[in-house]
Amino acid sequence: MKAYFLTFCLIAGSLSAQASPVHFSTDCVLGPVLEYKLANQAWSGTGQNNQKISLFFYSNGLMEQVSAGGLRLFRWSAAPMPEHCGSIVLEDVQTGKQQLLEVAFTTAGITLSTCTGSLHIRKQPQMEGAAQKAREGIQGEWENTTYPFDNATANGTAYLRYQFRPDGTFERALGMGEKAIAEAGAWAMSQDGKRLILTFERGGITVVSLKYLEFDELVLEHTLTCEDPIFATASRDFHFNRQ
Structure with missing residues (x-):
């Protein structure tokens, strides 16, 4: 077996630039x-x-792989070719490379196969308690309590706000003085309740570490990417209060 099965075979074509709910063709049994x-x-x-490899398939079309090499994100969808009914296509979020994986069910789990190797995986118990608590606790409106941007020379009152809705959508508002940017997208909580996956409508995905969540206080660690470089930051902690 290969340790990093997601680096095997590439296929032609392209997937959507954004994650979307997974729907398989009814023509495929x-x-x-x-x-x-x-x-x-x-x-x-x-x-x-x-080396242990852990996978989590989100229903919004994202998949995360955690291994000794760290965290990697992929988009997953049904293979579009009729001759590959029962297969899935993975696209590396960072590189855009795609792989075709045949899926075979066994009595002990699932085998994922490509043209050069295979990996057998077993379903793992989910930490629903921690994930559900984090999923419910983060819902609502949050405002940053400290100066949020790396550009310390800019003038004006700065703000960074998130609103996480129960339906899995979110809005982010940030700005300073007369400059303001509003963004929206979809959010998903990791199965261990330690990460948020933010998929933006404008394109792009941000992995957010959930470092603290108690009552009305929240600490998120992530990189702030934005169309205006004044608002961009390196990876850092952002402290929020519930509004």
């Missing part, structure tokens, strides 16, 4: 089964050198 088995489920397997 295995489609609904794959969607039911994979979406919102945690899986793990052991690759080369006994």
Whole structure:
């Protein structure tokens, strides 16, 4: 078995620049089964050198891979080719490279195969308690309590606000003085309740570390990317109070 099975075979074509809910063609008998088995489920397997690989398939079309090499994000969808019914396509969010994986169900789990190797994964118990608590606790409106931007020479009252809605959408407002930017997208909580995955309508995905959430206080660690460089930051902690 390969430790990093997601680096195998590339396929032609392209996927959407944004994650979207996964829907398999009704022409494929295995489609609904794959969607039911994979979406919102945690899986793990052991690759080369006994390195553990953990996968989580979000229903919004994102998948995260956690291994000794760190965290990587992929978009996943049903294979568009009829001859590959029951297969999925993965696209690396960072590089845009795509892979075709055939999915085979076994009595002990699922085998993901490409043209050069395979990986067997088993379903893992989900930490629903922690994830559900974080998912419910973060919903609402939050405002940053300190100066949020790296550009300390800019003038004006600065602000950074998030609103996380129960339906999985969010809005982000940031600005200073007369400059203001409003953004929107979809959010998803990791199955361990430690990360937020923000998918922006303008394109782009941000992984946010949930460092603290108690009552009306929230600390998020992430990089602030923005169309205006005045508002951009390196990875840092942002402290919020509930509004």
